[in-house]
Amino acid sequence: MSLPKIFVTRRIPDAGLEYLRDRASMEIWTECQPPPYEIIREKIRDIDGLLCLLSDRIDKDLIEAGRSLKVISQMAVGYDNIDVAAATARGIPVGNTPGVLTDATADLTWALLMAAARRIVEAEKFLREGHWQTWEPMVLLGADVTGSTLGIVGFGRIGQAVARRAKGFEMRILYYSRHRREAELERSLGVEYASFEQLLQESDFVTIHTILSDDTFHLFDRPQFEQMKPSAILINTARGAIVNPEALYDALKTGQIAGAALDVTEPEPIPLDSPLLTLPNLIIVPHIGSASYKTRSQMALMAAQNLVAGLMGERLPHCVNP
């Protein structure tokens, strides 16, 4: 019996490829850049399974072109790049990789929060540029993290993991999400539920952990920055389009807020001539929230397992279709 045909849109960690090797006839896109849309469209015509990444746009047209497509498996927890409704309409399950990247992403959030608060990137640049002449009582002062107020927007796995880290810094922790969590969870994490407005007005640090959807597109725009403290720092490790980049630029440039640190941008990659890159009070890293060896291996294996389950007509271990 011939093996099902799959297309893997980038080289992924070995744990995933090993799992797939004897279970599918696999074509892997090995270029550094993602396959162009037209290439995926051409490949999808005669494959049974697609293993894709968040940088691949998997829209309705493409899904409809996949005449024998049985499963789409994304190596990421977020899947806003995939038209899940179109896949569902064709009976195609879509898989993702929740859970395994929670701690890595919360760790990076914390690294960015600390780096922005204590101006680590600016300080390092200051040193390399030869400005370190003596111990300075007034230079490169930053914000205190311990004892300050953290606002967490979106309180799923990653938001909660960030709250656990904040507890160790004796922070007051506010969270906002569409649904209030059970009292027991709130108590154990030491968090208070707040309205979005209250969170914006009272937080020293605001960190975003919500999904990107029609409801959260540009959730952070001019009116939201107007409500934040001038000393506030915004962290985004979720999806770039949750923040309006022009409004963020103005808020940082005019001192409406003190700083920001982003792992995600709109668009990705951020163009090198983006005005945001001229700002000293902004740190940007290239979407590396889950980029630890262990995490990426686990994500690759999970994506491979979802894919194979779909090829065999079984329920995906992690399926996002409603």
Ligand code: DGY
């Ligand atoms: C995800 O999985 O959605 C992250 O953004 C990348 O790891």
